[in-house]
Amino acid sequence: MAQRMESEPDSESEALPERRETLWLLALSPMLWMLYFLVSYATAAIWCAKVVGRDGSLEGARIAIGVYTVLTLVGIGIVTWRGFRKHSFGTATVPHDFDTPADRHRFLGFATVLLGGLSVVATLYVALAIVFIGSCT
Amino acid sequence: MMPADAQSDDDRADRARQKAQEARLSKPWVTPRGWRYWSAVNNSEVGRWYTATSFLFFLFAGVLALLMRTQLAVPENDFLSAGTYNQIFTLHGSVMMFLFGVPIFEAFSIMILPQMLGARDLPFPRLSAYGYWSFLIGGVFVCGSIFFGVAPEGGWFMYPPLTTTYQEGLGADIWLLGLSFIEVASLAAAVELIVGVLKTRPPGMRINLIPLYAWYILVVAGMILFAFPPLIAGDLLFELERAFDWPFFDPARGGDPLLWQHLFWIFGHPEVYIIFLPAIALVAMIVPTFAQRPIIGYSWIVLAAVGTGFISFGLWVHHMYTTGLPNVSLAFFSAASEAVAIPTGVQLFCFLATAVAGRFVRSVPMLFVTGALAIFVLGGLTGVMVAIAPFDFQAHDTYFVVAHLHYVLIGGMLFPVAAGLYYFYPMATGKLLAQKPGYWAFWLMFFGFNVTFLPMHLTGLLGMPRRVFTYPADIGFDVLNLTSSIGAFIFAAGVVVLVLEVVRPKTKQPYAKRNPWGAGTLEWLGEMPGKPWGIRSIPSIKGRYPLWDQPNLMQDVDAGRFYLPDAEEGKRETLITTTIDADPIQCLRVPGPTFVTLWAAIFTGGAFIFATYKWYFAAGISAVLALVTVLIWLWTGTAKIPEKRSKEAGLGVTLPLYASGSTSVGWWAMFITMIGDMSAFASLIFGYFFFWTVHEDFPPDPASGPGLFWPLIAVGLLLGAWLLTVLARCWNRHDRPMAFHVGLGLAVLLNVAGTMALLAGPYLSGLDPTRHVYPATVWVLVLWAVIHFGVGLVMQLYCIARRWAGRMSADHDIDIQNVALYWHFMAITAVLTVAVIAGFPMVA
Structure with missing residues (x-):
């Protein structure tokens, strides 16, 4: 990690790409994970209860959950990339604790990247369930 | 350079100004004494x-x-x-x-x-x-x-x-x-x-x-x-x-x-x-x-x-x-x-x-x-x-x-x-x-x-x-x-x-020095012992550890050199700022001591406690008293129209004393409460679909359900009530009192009719909630919605009364803004309830 800058150029804040910032981007990756988790759980539960029965194969649900996994990872990837762009705006580095709009912008970006990373790991963990389990038993 | 005696004159004047500010500030924030102490509401x-x-x-x-x-x-x-x-x-x-x-x-x-x-x-x-x-x-x-x-x-x-x-x-x-x-x-x-x-x-x-x-x-x-x-x-x-x-x-x-x-x-x-x-x-x-x-x-x-x-x-x-x-x-x-x-x-x-x-x-x-x-x-x-x-x-x-x-x-x-x-x-x-x-x-x-x-x-x-x-x-x-x-x-x-x-009694023990642990965050700005007003003036912050990062912060705060150092109008006030960048946007008047909250809690408690013993009549009376107390609390203590539009908040910043819509704290509170409300509603819907996954025959047969006719009538009427409530908010904004009153009055009627129609579905089709879990699940969704429309009815009537009493105007419209927000969620409740109880049996 680069050495932290002690001061930052004044002109940076003038060129901030967004005028209004919200907390939504920060929470988007874990929200995508949560949606993925619930939809995967519901798919498996309905598949086993309504489609193949408790002794049936999970094959169809596995394909569906595999597709969900890819879509979720792509979604989290896009959010994380946007976060990274915000984090690397200008020249200042972490811990992003200046009292400026630019550092607030970078902080939100950095936190988005971190949450994106956690969401990717959590998604892969959940996806492992369908790698190892092939039936509704 | 200023002569020494002129400087000391200035110092004296500054100290006198600070003393006067402190005296004015302490009045509204004083803690009640004696038995009235229990009416305190200060944090x-x-x-x-x-x-x-x-x-x-x-x-x-x-x-x-x-x-x-x-x-x-x-x-x-x-x-x-x-x-x-x-x-x-x-x-x-x-x-x-x-x-x-x-x-x-x-x-x-x-x-x-x-x-x-x-x-x-x-x-x-x-x-x-x-x-x-x-x-x-x-x-x-x-x-x-x-x-x-x-x-x-x-x-x-x-x-x-x-x-x-x-x-x-x-x-x-x-x-x-x-x-x-x-x-x-x-x-x-x-x-x-x-x-x-x-x-x-x-x-x-x-x-x-x-x-x-x-x-x-x-x-x-x-x-x-x-x-x-x-x-x-x-x-x-x-x-x-x-x-x-x-x-x-x-x-x-x-x-x-x-x-x-x-x-x-x-x-x-x-x-x-x-x-x-x-x-x-x-x-x-x-x-x-x-x-x-x-x-x-x-x-x-x-x-x-x-x-x-x-x-x-x-x-x-x-x-x-x-x-x-x-x-x-x-x-x-x-x-x-x-x-x-x-x-x-x-x-x-x-x-x-x-x-x-x-x-x-x-x-x-x-x-x-x-x-x-x-x-x-x-x-x-x-x-x-x-x-x-x-x-x-x-x-x-x-x-x-x-x-x-x-x-x-x-x-x-x-x-x-x-x-x-x-x-x-x-x-x-x-x-x-x-x-x-x-x-x-x-x-x-x-x-x-x-x-x-x-x-x-x-x-x-x-x-x-x-x-x-x-x-x-x-x-x-x-x-x-x-x-x-x-x-x-x-x-x-x-x-x-x-x-x-x-x-252990500590009367003989001396007070601790200020910021006794040498911390960097704002809670340690206060004097020992703390003053009822909390903070002498609200500072401008430049870092995560202001007491470490900003030299002289404590002295400047104490000298009233920041925001709201005074209470000229004798009111309890605090600053409202924006969510991301904390720019000041409003000077909020916060309410003072009252016993109304204690009474409201006693009556609410009564409604729950009497119900435990199945004394439903007493519980009902208690619930009505709780409602009346809450209405008194709201009527006398919230959305007050200030005596002037704005005030000087310090450091050359002038802030409005009243805000409505998404900039007001009340709107945020309503929004957040309704998110919680929606998650309870979602849990009930989850219950319906849970039973669908565990049963072969749930819902058993469309004919035994609430049917399509009454639920569709209900959702139409209730969406009408929602639309009119939202329109009433606009008419109030444009200062058209007649349109406002007629519109909201009509919304009340549509709300009542819609609620009756919603009840008519399961009632007329003879669904008995004690017979099987299916009618019970339909009934609980309907009851949940009906209670919410009842609350929505009280809110609509409240807004009509507020405007009549001159406590709400075109510019001072917190009440109708918040009620319209509540009704957005009621529209969702109406649509989802009907979609589940009448729509799902069609597709299942």
Whole structure:
């Protein structure tokens, strides 16, 4: 990690790409994970209860959950990339604790990247369930 | 250069100006005296009462634990009967979770959050007071039941059919209604704290600079909004079954006890984190102070708080591994349970790094923090073990789980709270607690805790089930249980030392110096003892640790050189700022002392408590009185039209005194409340679809349902009521009183007609809710919606009356703005209710 800058150029804040910032981007990756988790759980539960029965194969649900996994990872990837762009705006580095709009912008970006990373790991963990389990038993 | 005498004249004038400001400022903020003291609503008073009360409940539940340990000290003991033992362990768990674990965080936050944010008070002080009184009444009611031998005895998670079929008496009703009442108080605190963190920060405190405590509180209050409502929905179903025989959990009539387990644990697992995160937030404030350096990894801790908040909602089934769900479902929850260890670990490493990189000043708070981390890590490791389904199959419902949950909760919550008590005590009282009793308390508690709970891992692995009132001799449990019992009393001795130090009279002890720990955050700006106004002037912030980063901050604040240094109009005021960048946007007038909140809590409590005894008439009267009291409270105390549009707030900034719509705190409170409301509604809908997955024939046949005709009429009329309410808001804005009154009047009529039509569907098709779970589920959705439209009706009538009385105008329209917002959610409620009860049978 680069050495932290002690001061930052004044002109940076003038060129901030967004005028209004919200907390939504920060929470988007874990929200995508949560949606993925619930939809995967519901798919498996309905598949086993309504489609193949408790002794049936999970094959169809596995394909569906595999597709969900890819879509979720792509979604989290896009959010994380946007976060990274915000984090690397200008020249200042972490811990992003200046009292400026630019550092607030970078902080939100950095936190988005971190949450994106956690969401990717959590998604892969959940996806492992369908790698190892092939039936509704 | 100015001559010396002219300079001293200026100084004198400046001091005189400051004195005059302080005199004016102290008037509106004065704490009531005598019996009127109990009408106080200020955050420092309510926070102190709240903290003291939840500690009393903690001590009560602790005594219950000692009774249990006495009973279990030797095999085949008859110190307690089986029935009493059941009541005691149920109450111990319920009180620790509902009356200590969650409320202590609300209590601490109400007390310290405004100070931390440099605010004079939270935006809704009367709501905090109402929450406190509700908590006190509900808590005393639930705890008191044990003295009459009627306490609940089904364990803190009240599983049916044990509690519906096999246990007589009022116990379960006391649990359901008493704790539902307290959950309402928790939701009120959540709304207060979210708006507090987002809107009452000092200017300059951008989102990247807020104290980590505030981040945690934001996350936890958000979690409450999604975690508590499923339990409230579950309580509703449960009480309908107990009181009116609606068979939600009765398999003979299509019900399923597993639905309760789902709803309980959708609440119950996040609740563990709702307890843990605020305690860890205290650690995040304490560690930098005693390391004398900024926290390492601020963003990483934000990651941990937010990440844990989300992932903790994907863990609930790990309490249900042995209920026979498909393995793949167990695997999903096992995966999420392992994933949550990552953010949990990240924050612990940040604390360790900060402590190691800094100076590490030895002190009692830091000792408790160190003990907390050691104990919690052990609990976390057994947590990773029980999150793995095959291991849990073996350890489920044994003392291994008891050991695990106590390591997590005592390490993750009680020890940090003890650290917080020592750390924040001077802020609340102006006096320091003595070090020596603190060390004694810590070592007794730490040693006693481990002697009690470490052997329990082994007791559990040897096969001793939890919740048994005794055990036979010579099967390997004797020595382990005796050790645990001895440890429990050592642990209790430590708690006693701590309590004695806290309550020891300190009249002769001098006040602590200001900022006694040399901390960097704003809560330590206050004088010792603190002034009722909280902060002399609201500063402009430039860093995460303003007291370290900004030289002369304390002097400038004291001299009134920042915002709102004066109270020219004699009102209680605080600053409202924007959510991301904390730019000042409003000077908010906050209400002062009143008894109306106490009365509102008494009547609300009456409605719940009378219902426990099935005295429905008295409960109804009490509910009506509660409604009337709340209306008086709103009418006289909220959305007041100020005497002028704006005022000079200091530093050349002029701010409006009134704001409505999305810039007002009331709008935010309504929005946040309705998010919680929607999650309760979603839980009921989840119930409907849960029954669909477990039954071949649910809904049984479209002909037996509420049909299409009446529900469609209902949704049409109710959407009309919504549209007219929204239009009435616009007509009011454009100052067209006639259109406003006619429009809203028509909305009232459409609302009433729509509600009747909604009831007509299941009523005219003869759905009997006691016959089978299908009609019961349809009826509960309809009733939920009808109650909400009833509340919406009161709101519409209230707005008509406000405009008539001249308390609402085109520019001062908080009431109709908030009511229109409520009706947006009513439109969603109407559409979803009808889509489920009338639409789903068509596609199923």
